[in-house]
Amino acid sequence: MGVQIVCRHSDPVWHPACSVSTKSGLGGEARFRLRQAMQDMSRSGTAGELRLDALIADLWWRVRLINTDILEEEAKAGVFDASQPTYPLLALNLRARRDNLVSTIGVLEQRARSMSEAA
Structure with missing residues (x-):
């Protein structure tokens, strides 16, 4: 067989x-x-905790990448104030995406803490 x-x-x-x-x-x-x-x-439950920790670490890495992209767009346009009308649209969109990721990370970190406390 x-x-x-x-x-x-x-x-x-x-x-x-x-x-x-x-x-x-x-x-x-x-x-x-x-x-x-x-x-x-x-x-x-350790496998789930490890996956969650890996996801959180990956999201933080992506936040750092987006921060770099935002700085590059601001430098290209020469505008660093998001309230200015000439602020790059791509940088605005990247800021919104970054803020959403940071919010998601906060929720995931809270879940990870509750999982570790329950264990």
């Missing part, structure tokens, strides 16, 4: 125990240990 990957998790997170290739003739005890390891990992 062929090789199959055993995973009964409904979430798309990578689980180390799920990446074990097994032959279909895997013994009952080994199957039990594999299933137990997968259940322990899904209950721990």
Whole structure:
């Protein structure tokens, strides 16, 4: 028989125990240990916390990139005051996007804190 990957998790997170290739003739005890390891990992919540932390870090990186883009647009136009009528439209749009990302990050950080306190 062929090789199959055993995973009964409904979430798309990578689980180390799920990446074990097994032959279909895997013994009952080994199957039990594999299933137990997968259940322990899904209950721990650490995978979700790690994903959330990675998402937050990625969003902060994007905020820094947008800040750089805003500064470049302001420098090109020679206008640094957003209230000026000659302020670049792209910089205004980037500011709005950055502000939305920062707001989203705040919500995600609050969720991460509540997850860590609950654990």
